[in-house]
Amino acid sequence: MASYRTQPLQPLNNGQLNARLATTPVKSLASPAHAAAATATRRVRDGAEAKEKPKKKEKLSSLCKTPPSIVRTRNGRDYQRGLFLGEGGFARCFQMKDSSGQIFAAKTVAKASIKNEKTKTKLLSEIKIHKSLKHPNIVNFIDCFEDDVNVYILLEICPHQSLMELLKTRKVLTEPETRFFMTQVVGAIKYLHGRRVIHRDLKLGNIFFDPNMNLKIGDFGLASVLPAGDSRKYTICGTPNYIAPEVLGGKTTGHSFEVDIWAIGVMMYALLVGKPPFQSRDVQVIYERIKNIDFAFPPDKEVSPEAKALIKDLLSLNPLHRPTIDEILQYDWFKGPIPSTITPETLVGKPRNVDSISRQQASVNFNHVKANAGIYSPSNKAPVQILKSDLESEKPKALLPQSLSPGDTKYKYKEVDPKQVGKPRRVFNTYIATTKDLDQNCFDTYQNMRKIEHLRDDRLGSFELPTCEKPVLVSKWVDYSNKYGFSYQLSTNDIGVLFNDENTVLKFHNSDKFLELILNKNEGWIAIENSSVNPPSESRKQLDIVDFFAKYMNSNLSKVSDNEERKETVFLRRYTRTNEYIMFELTDGSFQFNFKDHHKFCISKAGTVITHVSPNRGIETCPLILILKQGNFSREEVPECLEKIMVVKDAIKRKAFRE
Structure with missing residues (x-):
């Protein structure tokens, strides 16, 4: 394990506030032409004609791609990627959890950083040496494996830092x-x-x-x-x-x-x-x-x-x-x-x-x-030897030799009980907000909006109006995904950060509890509950980031609506930014659209209910069918209301059909 440290939190300036077209967990819907124009404008603004400053040497660890949510090994043992722990000069470190819930640290090295035979030999020598060691005061080596882009060194997790x-x-x-x-x-x-x-x-x-x-x-x-x-x-x-x-x-x-x-x-x-x-x-x-x-x-x-x-x-x-x-x-x-x-x-x-x-x-x-510490133990272990077979892979395109990651390591694991990792955690037994259900909700929402739009007047009497409850809304947000992720505050006052690795930390309002929400793309988010009073050390960096954003939002941003009681755990699934709006997809199945004229729509109840939030925080929730037939909201008219609803429907359609 390297000495991993995240970059210190930087103050946000007005240019970063709710304005950055940055990399997000999903592709932006902005056109290539607009992107090119924006780039050109930015170059003029920044004085690109002037002599460019010399670029800082990039860390090799920056080449490391975030591992997939599930890392599959060739010995049949799969690991679920957890929180980002930090980085050194050559590698990044993530939590990894196996199917039984055991938690490890994975030192992750980008294959793109292994540019020559010398670098490869150095990495394989590190693995060979560490794998050969077994001592109560040496970090326990668990396994190593690789995928197409990264090499993973799986290690005993040390939850109290260094x-x-x-x-x-x-x-x-x-x-x-x-x-x-x-x-x-x-x-x-x-x-x-x-x-x-x-x-x-x-x-x-x-x-x-x-x-x-x-x-x-x-x-x-x-x-x-x-x-x-x-x-x-x-x-x-x-x-x-x-x-x-x-x-x-x-x-x-x-x-x-x-x-x-x-x-x-x-x-x-x-x-x-x-x-x-x-x-x-x-x-x-x-x-x-x-x-x-x-x-x-x-x-x-x-x-x-x-x-x-x-x-x-x-x-x-x-x-x-x-x-x-x-x-x-x-x-x-x-x-x-x-x-x-x-x-x-x-x-x-x-x-x-x-x-x-x-x-x-x-x-x-x-x-x-x-x-x-083994001071009295006889030193009868043979010297570590690095063999030729430890430095040459038997398989084409593979980097790791079989000798360094044998298939019979299944019974050699020294696993860490997750209850010993920091303070005791409560892991919910079921996945919450499964991705399959949310994908289906996307499709159902679009289909219902389409049906309501084409419902004939003579059939309105048979249509059962839905109950209209104000949905949970994204009240404040800051896009800082160029460094950490996307932070938001809900109308329940819960604060979350959707990190760049697509996992979320959600801190509850008026509570010392927070959730680590780890994404498995095939299933959903598994929630790990912890106390923010004395959190596990591997969660402290993420909590620091959440608190950093919370302080900034509370000091600089106004709320969309008044506080409301939390009835269920809701968090941000993903977001999309375009030139017209930012779209939030929440795990209760609702879709919120913040338009650039500061009017906001939220579609809930599988496309049957619409909520409007005006620039002055006025809120009205109605059945969608009434707004479509009336042409606008009754309390406060929305500019180009029906056109905005069509934009919402088309955006949800693109999500439903993954266009």
Whole structure:
């Protein structure tokens, strides 16, 4: 698992408000000619004649296409794509759920980013190395598979994020907590080095918390196997703040297992002080500081002499002067207080009683933590070997060799109980708002509108007028699909975001509950209910986006109608933007059209009822047949009313027949 981070939320300007013709989950109905004209206008407006600014280098992760809602593997095990978790430089990460409800993290790499044999070998080596590892403090490798556009590395999900997020929240950690974390890291690194694996990218962002708050080292994208006959690697790689000085020497010096020892020192310093020891905004300054071991302990930070002594030895310029992995835990610093376990309260604040652990209890706890980290386990595992068969696929057009994704992995899964992922969830047993029913509703709505339109006057008496209830309406909206998705507020005051991966997060008004609505295109949306008071960590990014949009809409946009009581769960299925209107399809079967003159129509009850919302928020709901016969609404006339209704009917027809 990489250190995935979404881009920070950017403020919305007036140009982005309800005005962007952006990529949506469905194709826009605007004509190609208009699109070309709009592009030309935009170029003139932006001064395209002027010298263009150099483009920023695009992340390779941007080539990664959103996986389909169902990812099918060749071993017969299918996965349902869930929420987007974040991205790194090379990959994007999504939730994946199997048929039994087990949730995993899928590191997704675009095949388009694998442009040469070297890149392919690097990816396959990462898979081979990670697949070969089994340790309580290493992220568990589940499987790997591919489709036409992506390679998926399926991993144990770590719901409490990473040490980096913890440090951002806490600013600094106590020495007892850091002692616990460093013991687990040392146990994992001892295991890696015993298998002849150098991680080479150890950093706070690559060390994750499992459901039980144990650390797990992940992201083996830069890892390398050092064969017994070799003593050095020469590739310059790593993250600037954590790179060891000998790595910067490149082919002149080479590097070995000691680079991971160095990284332990950097992480230990960062946890106790609040930032890495050589940090600077200028990367070249960082490198100069590393080469000169130019760091100090701030006088305002309480760091014990024992901790300082260990950090200074770990950050020795000469790799041979650093303690070995076995020597680290023998330093006096590890004789101090240490908890037996870490609890979730650590994520938000200093744990209670952490400083009052007796020396005797600390010794017992230390031995317990070391045992759980495999310190006492005999290293009888053979070194990891990368074979030729691990780098060459047996099938045409396939990237993954059979050796890396064998068909008999079905019984080798270590699956995570979804109840352990963050806080307990309630998963509704049935799909809600099935796509099949909604597609049928599209067709029925169009057919009913067509029948009503052609109903003869002499047959009006036999037509049973429908009951007219005001439907749930989209009250406010913001199209920010160029980054996150489409946000909206309903007339119930519930707020949702239809993300670009076509899944939805819906936050209920006057409630601490929210729903993750995960789309299966063949069935519908399965709803996962959670509390927004203390949500699972993998949902926090999405909730932050929802709250961001909610704050913006409440501050800047006016409502379409007054609040109304929620009678059922309703959310936005999809939307379409044209030059005339924006069309909302809601999961209660209604269709809302916001015309550019600020008049709004909503067709409900399978095409038999129409609601008009005027620019001044006046609302009238009537049987459609009466409006067609009268020619307009009685309370407030709508400009070109019948023409607008024909536009609505034709748009629904296109959806019904998928034109």
